[in-house]
Amino acid sequence: MGTILSVKNISKSFPGVKALDDVSLDVKRGEIHALLGENGAGKSTFIKIVSGVFRADEGEIFMEDQKVDIKSPADAVEAGISVVHQELNIVPWLDVATNFMLGQERTKNFLNVIDKKYSVQKAKESLERLGFDIDVTKKMQMLSFAEQQMVEIAKVISTNPKVVILDEPTAALAQQERINLYQVVNTLKERGVGIIYITHIFEEVFSLADRVSVLRDGQYIGTEERENLDEKMLIKMVVGREVKSIPRKSIATDEVILEVRNLNVEGKLHDINFNLKRGEILGFAGLAGAGRSEIIRAVFGADRKDSGEVWIEGRQVEINSPYDAYQAGIALVPEERKSEGLMMEMTMEYNNACASLSKMTNKAGMISYKRVKKRAHEAVKKFEISPPDVMRKAKLFSGGNQQKIVVSKCVNADPKILLVDEPTRGVDVGAKEEIHAILDEMVKEGKSIIVVSSELLEVLKLSDRVLVVRDGRIVAELTKEEAGQEVIMQYAMGGSSYE
Missing domain, CATH: 3.40.50.300 (P-loop containing nucleotide triphosphate hydrolases)
Known part of the structure; x- marks a missing residue:
């Protein structure tokens, strides 16, 4: 598998905080690359730089060995990078189909009227392909947070990107919806899409990831093949210390x-x-x-x-x-x-x-x-x-x-x-x-x-x-x-x- 995305020596500072300090990372074609770190480790800043939301203070980004200058989210999409952010980008008062097609609407006749029928059909087919049963004529604000996230995931995948970044995609999903998403992620992998998968759920790391990279306090800690890791090793990489999980004993009364x-x-x-x-x-x-x-x-x-x-x-x-x-x-x-x-x-x-x-x-x-x-x-x-x-x-x-x-x-x-x-x-x-x-x-x-x-x-x-x-x-x-x-x-x- 060749490298499809390479991020080299990225640094980013905000007033009083160095969010990223000389971070480098590469993603291969057809790879699920898990990115882990504690809250505040720099994962979100890293994503926003790669997706064009923030500009890096230092560093370079390469797509398929070609240097790209990503100044905006539109530049990222054009380069083949799509992101499902943890905080969703939706217009709540518009229906599902309209949200799904924002930025990629199809028009008809000489008046360039948006082809609503096509929007409904495209959104419906894309959601069904992922196993998501959602009425595309409903307003987004009428959906649960989990359902809104399903729409966002389906929308991103429908653009056929070369690299997909998923920022805690299953955080709001119940078990069956997670299983559906895992199937979609593996399908993308089989198509040669490079995937950066950000999660706090270790079960997902060990069942999905090919490689795992860790950030801590804005610094790159390392990258390991998933089969070389166990949970204890991974926790120590993420937090820099051992974390003990103590089984709880029930103290419920009959009152x-x-x-x-x-x-x-x-x-x-x-x-x-x-x-x-x-x-x-x-x-x-x-x-x-x-x-x-x-x-x-x-x-x-x-x-x-x-x-x-x-x-x-x-x-x-x-x-x-x-x-x-x-x-x-x-x-x-x-x-x-x-x-x-x-x-x-x-x-x-x-x-x-x-x-x-x-x-x-x-x-x-x-x-x-x-x-x-x-x-x-x-x-x-x-x-x-x-x-x-x-x-x-x-x-x-x-x-x-x-x-x-x-x-x-x-x-x-x-x-x-x-x-x-x-x-x-x-x-x-x-x-x-x-x-x-x-x-x-x-x-x-x-x-x-x-x-x-x-x-x-x-x-x-x-x-x-x-x-x-x-x-x-x-x-x-x-x-x-x-x-x-x-x-x-x-x-x-x-x-x-x-x-």
């Missing part, structure tokens, strides 16, 4: 702290009934769009419910808004951190405090800036938020560090019940273990947690019980002993029983 009765949301949820016990972590599993996130959002009051009751500690409570939920002792880490979890233009310090300002007042009832600042510095240390600048705006942190700030904000509210939607999406292996440990510590303190995750291994690791959701209904309740990846997928995909 029911939350009960949801006959919850219905028209077109989304049907007769949802379940309970949560004190000290328990209850996992929700299912395919993307099955209704997992919709359940906890309805319980939290983020989405309107048509009917149903919520009971906390044996008392019925009326929750019609997130404010009501916080007053009742429920906090939510939402799936979409940028639009719902953070105020991107505000500082880390402000975001960390905004859900718990009532706990940061002085004797006069005024907000104590000293307490706000103290809590922020404690969060930076506890969650290892990087860079450790509490006055930095949320939008300037990497995706993984933004997620840590959201979790910290909710923990500060000291809820009885924490609802967590994709707790470690976009978070590196070290931070993932830290967040898992924090959730475990919360239940030890008597809190109760509901976890929604597209990573089945995460659901299985954390949960005392697992509820499987399909088509807006709870179709199975599994104990820790009964739950397994195959069992969960059987129920999630429509099996009435597992044999």
Whole structure:
């Protein structure tokens, strides 16, 4: 396999931070090249330079041994480089077909009217080819985040690029959607496409990658053939130290702290009934769009419910808004951190405090800036938020560090019940273990947690019980002993029983 993309001696600095320092990397034809690193290691900056979003301060890029000057995303596409970014590039008020064809529309007749019929057909065929069942006439804002990502992936692949960069492509996908994507990635590999695959999921690295490169603190650490690595070696390359994963022991009691009765949301949820016990972590599993996130959002009051009751500690409570939920002792880490979890233009310090300002007042009832600042510095240390600048705006942190700030904000509210939607999406292996440990510590303190995750291994690791959701209904309740990846997928995909 010859080299198709070669990046040589790339450096990039921002005010006060050297994001990349003399980084070199090459990708071969028909190769899946995994790129790993902790949050803030420089992966996103590297991608943005190769795709023309940023200009490098130093260094060169070659495509098929020819030097290319990539000044914009259009230059990258022209050179044969396409990217699926972690943060999606969509127009939410336009339909799927129109989003799919943006920049590559076909026109008809002398008026150059966009050929809508062709757009619908092209989008539909491309999505179906990947095994994605999405109505292309729907507006993008009506789709789940996972479905939006499927559209973005299909759009990029449809341009027949020479190099595809996938930035955590499965972070929002459930197990079956991941399997579909893996098949697509392997098909691209067989066609001779070079693939840079960025992920925090080691299972993906060992099942997909041919070679693995690692960045740490903006520097190139090395490249290894995948067969020469094991998980312990890879973790040490990524974080520079050993990371211990300690199996959690269930401490759930028989006391029911939350009960949801006959919850219905028209077109989304049907007769949802379940309970949560004190000290328990209850996992929700299912395919993307099955209704997992919709359940906890309805319980939290983020989405309107048509009917149903919520009971906390044996008392019925009326929750019609997130404010009501916080007053009742429920906090939510939402799936979409940028639009719902953070105020991107505000500082880390402000975001960390905004859900718990009532706990940061002085004797006069005024907000104590000293307490706000103290809590922020404690969060930076506890969650290892990087860079450790509490006055930095949320939008300037990497995706993984933004997620840590959201979790910290909710923990500060000291809820009885924490609802967590994709707790470690976009978070590196070290931070993932830290967040898992924090959730475990919360239940030890008597809190109760509901976890929604597209990573089945995460659901299985954390949960005392697992509820499987399909088509807006709870179709199975599994104990820790009964739950397994195959069992969960059987129920999630429509099996009435597992044999």
